[in-house]
Amino acid sequence: MKKYVLLLLAGMSYNSFAQKTASITVSNNSKDTISRHIYGQFAEHLGHGIYGGFWVDKSLPVQKQDRIRLDIVNALKKIKIPNLRWPGGCFADEYHWRDGIGLRAQRPKMINTNWGGVVEDNSFGTHEFLELCKLLDTEPYISANVGSGTVEEMSKWVEYLNFDGLSPLTTLRKQNGHPESYKVKFWGVGNESWGCGGSMTAEHYADEYRRYATYSRDYPNARLRKIACGASDGDYNWTETMMKNVGPGRMWGLSLHSYTLPTGKWGDKGPATGFGEKEYFNTINNTLRMEEFVTKHSAIMDKYDPKKRVALVVDEWGVWTNVEPGTNPGFLYQQNSLRDALVAGTNLNIFNNHCDRVKMANLAQAVNVLQSLILTDKEKMLLTPTYYIFDMYKVHQDAKYLPIQLNTPDYEFDGKKLPAVNVSASQDKAGKIHITLVNLDAHNTIEVSTELKDIMWKNVSGQVLTSGSTADINTFAKPLNIVPKQFNAAKRNGDKLVVSLPAKSVVALELF
Ligand code: AHR
Numbered sequence: 001m002k003k004y005v006l007l008l009l010a011g012m013s014y015n016s017f018a019q020k021t022a023s024i025t026v027s028n029n030s031k032d033t034i035s036r037h038i039y040g041q042f043a044e045h046l047g048h049g050i051y052g053g054f055w056v057d058k059s060l061p062v063q064k065q066d067r068i069r070l071d072i073v074n075a076l077k078k079i080k081i082p083n084l085r086w087p088g089g090c091f092a093d094e095y096h097w098r099d100g101i102g103l104r105a106q107r108p109k110m111i112n113t114n115w116g117g118v119v120e121d122n123s124f125g126t127h128e129f130l131e132l133c134k135l136l137d138t139e140p141y142i143s144a145n146v147g148s149g150t151v152e153e154m155s156k157w158v159e160y161l162n163f164d165g166l167s168p169l170t171t172l173r174k175q176n177g178h179p180e181s182y183k184v185k186f187w188g189v190g191n192e193s194w195g196c197g198g199s200m201t202a203e204h205y206a207d208e209y210r211r212y213a214t215y216s217r218d219y220p221n222a223r224l225r226k227i228a229c230g231a232s233d234g235d236y237n238w239t240e241t242m243m244k245n246v247g248p249g250r251m252w253g254l255s256l257h258s259y260t261l262p263t264g265k266w267g268d269k270g271p272a273t274g275f276g277e278k279e280y281f282n283t284i285n286n287t288l289r290m291e292e293f294v295t296k297h298s299a300i301m302d303k304y305d306p307k308k309r310v311a312l313v314v315d316e317w318g319v320w321t322n323v324e325p326g327t328n329p330g331f332l333y334q335q336n337s338l339r340d341a342l343v344a345g346t347n348l349n350i351f352n353n354h355c356d357r358v359k360m361a362n363l364a365q366a367v368n369v370l371q372s373l374i375l376t377d378k379e380k381m382l383l384t385p386t387y388y389i390f391d392m393y394k395v396h397q398d399a400k401y402l403p404i405q406l407n408t409p410d411y412e413f414d415g416k417k418l419p420a421v422n423v424s425a426s427q428d429k430a431g432k433i434h435i436t437l438v439n440l441d442a443h444n445t446i447e448v449s450t451e452l453k454d455i456m457w458k459n460v461s462g463q464v465l466t467s468g469s470t471a472d473i474n475t476f477a478k479p480l481n482i483v484p485k486q487f488n489a490a491k492r493n494g495d496k497l498v499v500s501l502p503a504k505s506v507v508a509l510e511l512f
Helices: 002-017 070-078 090-094 126-136 151-162 168-175 202-215 236-245 277-287 289-304 338-353 385-396
Strands: 020-026 040-042 083-086 110-112 118-120 139-144 186-189 225-232 253-260 311-319 358-363 374-377 380-383 400-402 404-407 410-413 416-419 421-427 433-439 446-452 460-465 490-493 496-501 505-511
Touching: 020 421, 020 433, 040 311, 070 126, 070 374, 070 380, 083 126, 083 186, 083 358, 126 139, 126 151, 139 151, 151 168, 151 186, 151 202, 186 202, 202 225, 202 236, 225 236, 225 311, 236 253, 236 289, 253 277, 253 289, 277 289, 277 338, 277 410, 277 416, 289 311, 289 338, 311 338, 338 358, 338 385, 338 421, 338 433, 338 460, 338 505, 385 421, 385 433, 385 460, 385 505, 404 421, 433 446, 433 496, 460 490, 496 505
Parallel strands: 020 446, 040 083, 040 358, 083 139, 139 186, 186 225, 225 253, 253 311, 311 358
Antiparallel strands: 020 404, 110 118, 374 380, 400 421, 410 416, 421 433, 433 505, 446 496, 460 505, 490 496
């Protein structure tokens, strides 16, 4: 009996503590660039994303320019956000831009029917958004109203913002304090036109898109990058129809929306905090479907566009949980844990590795909504674990993509398994190599042996983001609970790089 128990214990310890290993080969044989626009963000008129987020009451005791919160601006500038999508989301297809210009006191109020039925005073409109983008040093990405708008409305919005010459609309822009044109490049033509943006069929939307796109003009030095509404998750028919009926030449990008629901269901999506390993495993399993979605949508696009002229624009992605208890269900306010950071690192690695087709992406959303970078509580502000992933990954922006071959062990839970490690790599203009690795395994450190083909390097430094539990969060009482730390477990061994990747961690390495 005693002998049996000992054997059992020996067996258990073998299974639980066996050294897990992965191997990676990084090559230097690609001409692709990781577009900085993969690191884009999204700010919808939703809950406290804009009102009470970016745009606050005059009386709030924080530094502001006009009513734009500067602590948020400064935090986002640090992670170099390349573009900001606005005003929605579903909100975009009920937004009429003329209601948001001119004297604020005279702007009509509106009901935000999609998000909580609250009344908005339109004090944050086009000029305020573009001022925010200027402060952030980021490119605006405007979603125009197709669902309840008109071709004329979008066409005039483009003229109002982008035309330099004399016209009634440019005169109005000047009266509203902006003599120079803004030259807004990125324009979304509707949002989720298969759902909240008009419940259209793919065929009908393709025709509508062509009409809207025809009259949205390129003005001198303001060539538009028009982004058509694309599919949700695995709706491959939508992509096929858009590529067949619209095709390259008429659109710069075609979007894809894909959210990670912890339970995989739209009803009870699962909580943002206090979850166990089962919920963690399922969330990760669900988020890994992004690889399949991007691969399959790209394959359809390749059929019609082998030269990859049309970008796949994943302009809504991220974790969507139940709202925090006691908050307005229409405001989509959720906490952000280490799990969100692992999801973010994984998705960004997927996008980087598909950078030949994925040229833009937007996390949903920047402040106080869904998988936020920043949460605020009156004058208090905290940076979420997801924020730090964008900080650690910003080195990939506009860097040369380095292809990777990966052999990874599985992360096993309850008889199910998924690949434990994911990774992407790039070389910046100064020649430095950056490798971002995620270990999704909740328990095991993984030894990663890395071969770098035709790549010269001498030294390595790194940062790691991890915590005791995947459900750990930053709170207003403990805002620095999860922050990146110096990483010392990457070493040179002969011509190999050997990395001891902690359980449930994201590691960013720099080789120089
Ligand atoms: O990001 C929240 C909502 O999710 C957006 O408004 C909509 O486009 C999507 O369904």
